[in-house]
Amino acid sequence: DQQVKQNSPSLSVQEGRISILNCDYTNSMFDYFLWYKKYPAEGPTFLISISSIKDKNEDGRFTVFLNKSAKHLSLHIVPSQPGDSAVYFCAASLVGSNYKLTFGKGTLLTVNP
Amino acid sequence: GAVVSQHPSWVICKSGTSVKIECRSLDFQATTMFWYRQFPKQSLMLMATSNEGSKATYEQGVEKDKFLINHASLTLSTLTVTSAHPEDSSFYICSAMRQSNTEAFFGQGTRLTVV
Numbered sequence: 001d002q003q004v005k006q007n008s009p010s011l012s013v014q015e016g017r018i019s020i021l022n023c024d025y026t027n028s029m030f031d032y033f034l035w036y037k038k039y040p041a042e043g044p045t046f047l048i049s050i051s052s053i054k055d056k057n058e059d060g061r062f063t064v065f066l067n068k069s070a071k072h073l074s075l076h077i078v079p080s081q082p083g084d085s086a087v088y089f090c091a092a093s094l095v096g097s098n099y100k101l102t103f104g105k106g107t108l109l110t111v112n113p
Numbered sequence: 114g115a116v117v118s119q120h121p122s123w124v125i126c127k128s129g130t131s132v133k134i135e136c137r138s139l140d141f142q143a144t145t146m147f148w149y150r151q152f153p154k155q156s157l158m159l160m161a162t163s164n165e166g167s168k169a170t171y172e173q174g175v176e177k178d179k180f181l182i183n184h185a186s187l188t189l190s191t192l193t194v195t196s197a198h199p200e201d202s203s204f205y206i207c208s209a210m211r212q213s214n215t216e217a218f219f220g221q222g223t224r225l226t227v228v
Contacts, residue, residue, distance in 0.1 A: 103219050 003027045004092050006104035014112050019077040021107050023090030026071065030102070032093040035064060035075045037086045038106070047088070048075070080111045116140055117209045119220025126197055126227055134192045134223045136207035141218075142187035143209035148180075151204040151222075160205075163190045197227040 005024045013019045021035075035047040050057040050064045050073065057064050063076045077084055090104040116139040126132050136146055146163040161171045161182050169182035179201075181193040190209070194201055206222040 102221075 003030075004090055004102045004104040006088075006090050006107045008107050009105070010108040010110070012110045012112060013080050015082055016079045019075075019080045019084065019109055019111065021075040021077075021088050021090075021109065023073045023075075023104055024071060025073075025092050025102075027092070027102075028068075028071065030092040033064070033066060033073050034091045034093075035062075036089040036091060036103075037084075038089060039086050077109075080109075082111045082113050085109055085111050117143075117207065117218045117220045119207050119223055121223060122221055123224040124226070126225070128198055128227055129196055131193055131195045132197055132225060134194070134205055134207075134225075136190045136192070136209065136220050138188045138209040138218070141209075143190075144187065145210040146184060146190040147208045147210075148182060148190070148192050149206045149208070151206065160192075194225065197225070199227045201225065202227045 003026050005026075006022065007024065008022060011019060011021065031052040032049065034049040037047050048057060048059050048062045048064050050066050052066065052068060055066050061077055061079065064073060065076070066073045073090065075088060087106040087108050089106045092102050118137045118139050120135045124132055136148070144165050148160045148163065150158050150160050159172050160175045160180060161169045163169045163182045163184040165184045165187050169177070169184065171177045179195055181195060182190065184190040190207060192205060192207070202225055204222055204224050207220040209218050
């Protein structure tokens, strides 16, 4: 049972345009969400997070939006750069789980020059 | 999909004791496993890269004598926090990579609290 779903395995955008990565979850008890970026053969790197008490968090080119009623969050990257090409993982933390993270399977973003 | 099991999911220990965390790849062989540490609402920081049959490669600033990593088989890596102190309290997560794939699969994480 996939509690955190990233339904798009891949996404391709042009440099300078906006990249929108989506993530859906099924467990309404999740209270903290994170996005990680990962290059091949490397460990993931933290990008941005959002608490369930917020609906938006922004950090430079990256913005995460949370829609609790729809159980949906998205990561916006604007403007997209070729160096953003990587796999992006969405992860969620469960209330009372001692920070146990449930990850999505990731979305491969390719930014074309 | 591939499954990586990390055990225990949480542990509380006394200062000065050692704690072992296991990371198992349940349905694939993992030549490489990564160990991460994460403080609340902070970035997941890579601690070390563990390769089967060889010594782990530690990131700068990580004490290898304090965080012992053993990757004795293609399905098991262990992280032992020796002589734990309260400042070692954190969230530790492993990930494992398939032998012929660059994709990493993550364990569920271990919340360590040292009292």
